[in-house]
Amino acid sequence: MSLQVPRLDDDPDAPFPHPDASLRLPDGLVALGGDLSPARLLNAYRHGIFPWYSEGQPILWWSPDPRTVFRTDGIRLSSRFRRSLRASPWVARADTAFVHVVERCARAPRPGQRGTWITPAMQAAYARMHALGHAHSVEIFAGPEDDAALVGGIYGIALGRMFFGESMFSAVSGGSKVALAALGGWLHARGWPWIDAQLENPHLVSLGAVTMPRPAFQAILGTLVEAPEPPGAWTADFGVQPVRALAG
Known part of the structure; x- marks a missing residue:
């Protein structure tokens, strides 16, 4: 692999190879090495x-081709699931439990996978990005109380004006779907x-994800x-949103 794939320079501001030069097998591998510094991550995304x-x-x-994405107005919840939300006490908040959401995503079982890509180094890197106002989470709590349990989330x-989704989890069935829908509605x-979902899987497709050729x-x-949206916490603007509003 090291003979075929470019190795990044030690300078975190060094440019990445163009995504069009990435490998076809494995699909979309652009480069290796470097670090997870904020400068490098911002350059990558x-x-x-x-x-x-x-x-x-x-x-x-x-940088895979095709790319899996959601339209922010295209996240699909089944009619039956929406009906179940009408009497739900759950609420959505943003950026109030970022580290906890990332930790829960790291521990979430993934069918067909051993371990997690959300390593301790990745968790620390995204915590730094959160502190700088670039990384965000939407959390679903069991109720509006301050001590309510966290039932799902996404970060x-x-x-x-582009959101790059990294991972989501459910502690209670439906928690991640509600987090995604709440995020999509707020962004829309x-x-x-758009919300970038990176790689296709059947669960994302069931929620409305579509694929897009890499050039598009x-x-x-x-x-x-390049839109003029400054970094910073979303907590105040997002507020506390009852998820029953997603019932339609």
């Missing part, structure tokens, strides 16, 4: 590249059209990441 690797591997950087990176209301993804990305 700005160009549609994300880190994904397992413990013991070098850092691997990816990712925001640049301009603010003119953010790169084209929309170039405009959205």
Whole structure:
């Protein structure tokens, strides 16, 4: 692999190879090495590249083709599930339990996978990004009380008006779906059209994810990441949202 894939320079501001030069097998592998510094991560996401690797591997950087995305107004919850939300006491908040959401995502079982790509180094890196106002979480709590249990959540990176979803979890059935839908609705209301979901799987497709050729993804990305949206916590703007509003 090291003979075929470019190795990143030690300078975190050094440019990445263009995604179009990535491997076809494994699909979308752009580069290896480097670090998880905020400068490197922001540079990567700005160009549609994300880190994904397992413990013991070098850092691997990816830009798959096609790319899996959600329209923020296209997240699909079944009619039966929506009906179940009408009497739900759950509420959604943002950026009140970021580290906890990432930890729960790291521990969540993934069918067909051994271990997690959300290594301690990745958790620390995204915690730094959160402290800088670039990484965000939407959390679903069992009720509006301050001590209510966390039942689901999602986290990712925001640049301009593009949200790059990283992972989500459910502690109670449906928790992650509600977190995704709450995030999508809030972003759509603010003119953010897309959520990056990176790689296709049947669960994401069932929720409305679609695939987009990499050139098309790169084209929309170039405009959205440059939108004048400053980093910072979403907590106050997001507020406390009863999830029964998602029942439609």
